Amino acid sequence: MTCLPTQPAAASRGPKSESTTVNAGAATGLRLAGVQTLALTRRSVVSEWRQLGNVIPGIVFPLLLAAVYTHQFTRVILLPGFPVVDSFLDFVLPASLVQSVSFGATEAGTELARDIENGFFDRLRASPCMRLPLLLGRLGGAVVVATAKGVLIIAIFLLFGTKIAGGLAAAVVLVAAAVLLVIAIGGLGQVLAILTGSQEAVNATFPLVFTSIFMSSAFFPTNLMSGWFREVAEANPVTWIIDPVRRLILEGWSWSDVGQALAVPLVISVVTVAMAVIALNRKLSSS
Amino acid sequence: MVASAICGRGMRRIMARPTLIMPVLLMPLIFVLSFTGAFGSLTRVEGYGTDNVFNWMAVYAAMQGAVFAGVGGASTTAEDIENGFFDRLLLTPGSRVPILVGTMAYSALRSTIPTTGVLLVSALGGLGLPGGLLALVTVYVATAGMAAAFCLLGLAVVYRFRTMRSMILIQVCGFSLMFLSTGQVPIHFMNGWLHTVARVNPVTNVLRFARQGFLGDLTWSMTWPGLVALGAMVAVAGVLAVHQLRRLAA
Incomplete structure (x- = not known):
């Protein structure tokens, strides 16, 4: 059972001036959040640690795909x-990483939907817990x-001879971009979880994520694509993230x-998390 | 009689809930569009075997759809076990095997949906039929066989673990077998361990059999290894499924 800290420490201190009290209150609120x-x-x-079986396919499948593509596309790179x-x-490292983290990205939404389905979310609402941590947690x-996952995937690629020209700093940017993408997808999952309260509805977004990775430059450069598919791939935000990282x-x-690799997922994250906050506020004020 | 009733029940379920068709149909369509769109340049590599990527990828996507159809068929049994309906089936007198055969037939029949969808979409992309109408027959035979094999494999797992979640094992197994075959490129494009694995992978022979009519004329030398591979997969999965069913019913 999770025990959440709820008592602001400043409230128990002695009398202070009004502005000091407001600042102290805000700081305490932030600290509490x-x-x-x-x-x-x-x-x-x-919860994830106890269900490692759900995490493993998200690591094994992208690695298998990378291994297969590496051995079947030896002529293609020419x-x-x-x-x-x-x-x-x-070439395929960023794709494998994005694919790997995407496997668990909807989990933030699915778990929230599960909390709503089994009533735990209502108990959290009844507690003096602030609203934002319900989503951010x-x-x-x-x-x-x-x-x-990001660190593990990069380590395995390095073990098999991948060289990162940008060095350790580029590897950090790669992981950071993937993490921001997870927040973006997770935020979207949370919007759906709040609106529908159904795990099934959140899980239905997975094919969308899967498709958006395949319909991007993840596994092939867009300049070697043609027709409508190339246009879709070039307009796909996943391409805007993968190309600079690559x-x-x-x-x-x-x-x-670096700017492009981080700014694109950051902007999408801010939008989706803001949408989740708005959806949560509407849900709480309507109930 | 029992087998056809179970098969009919499955088909009526699909008719009553069209949303059940969507995952079976949608993923293979996404595959055919993604693979032909992303890997269209493969035809520019010497020795690829065709200048139209749809002629190579359509069969692969249809086979992926067949695997989904097979696993989906086994999933209905998982659902029946979880909600108690399967226990009532086991209480009926007579052999248990028709229960299994009916589910397998339902999966094979269900596989025609993604196969038809993929072929129609590929036709819009310019899919050619140098092998004539027999090419279509080979695809339907191969996809029905794959669906039957993966349904039986799924049933073996479901009878053993009795949960819907266990289906993920068969999904991963199906995905891996498909990727470790000549799904996307000819075998001479591969090197290292992948070449060895793809050569012994039965799916490679099934793909050769199903794809031959889209790359040229049909030949017996391409046909019989595929049929043997399909037969062997169905036989092995069938033995496993019957064994687990008897264990469950005992």
Whole structure:
């Protein structure tokens, strides 16, 4: 049973001036939200840890796909227009990472929907817990899992000979971009969870995520695609994230690539999490 | 009689709830569009075997759909076990095997939905039929066989674990077998361990059999290994399923 801290420490102190009290109150509120978020994040991580069987396919499947593509596309990397790489493995690293974290990305929404279905969410609402941590706690769990997956996937790729031209810093950006993408997808899942209260509805977003990865530059450069598919791939935000990350891996460090790799998922994250907060506020004020 | 009733029940279920068709149909369509769109340039690599990527990928996507159809068929049994209906079936007198045969027939029949969908979409993309109408027959035979094999494999797992969640094992198994075959490129494009695995993977022979009519004329030398592979997969999965069913019923 999760025990959430609820008592603001400042409230128990002696009398102060009005502005000092307001500032202290805001700071205490923020600290309290942080502590509650951490407590709910911990609960979420423990829940994932107890269901490792759900996490493993998200690691094994992208690695299997990368291994298969590396051995079947040896002639493909010689096509004119294909980026200069030693092996397809170097090319596919960002795709594998994005695919891996996407497997668990909807989990933040699914778990929230489960909490709504089994009544735990109502108990949290009845407690003096702040609203934002209810959402951020679940997202925090997804972030921790995504970070662990990211580090593991990169380590395995390095073990099999992948070289990251941008160095350790590029690897950090790669993981950060993947984590931001998880927040973006997780936020969307939470919107659906709040609106429908159904795990099934949240799970239905997985094919959408899966498709958006395949219909991007994840597994093939867009300049070698043609027709409507190329246009879709070029307009796909997943391509806007993968392309700069891939340049960091293949070509080396570039601040503009770092900016693009992080800004795109950050903007989408802010939008989806804001939508989740609005949906939650509406749900709570209507009930 | 029992087998046809179970098969009919499954089909009526699909008619009553069209949303059940969507996952079976949608994923193979996404596959055919994604693979042909993303990997269209493969035809520019010497030795690919066709200049129209739909002729290569359509069969692969249809086979993926057949695997989904097979697993979906086994999932209905998982649902029946979870809600208690299967216990009532076991209480009926007579052999248990028709229960299994009916579910397998339902899966095979269900596989015609994604196969038809994939072929229609691929036809819009310019799918050619150098092997004539027999090419279509081979695809339907291969996909029905794959659906039957994966349904039986799914049933073996469901009878053993008695949960819907256990279906993920068969999904992963199906996905892996498909990816470790000549689904996307010819075998001579592969190297290392993948070449070895794809060569011994029975799905490679099934794909050769089903795809031959889209790449050229049908030949017996391409046909019999595929039929043997299908027969062997159905036989092995069938033995496993019957064994687990007897264990469950005992």
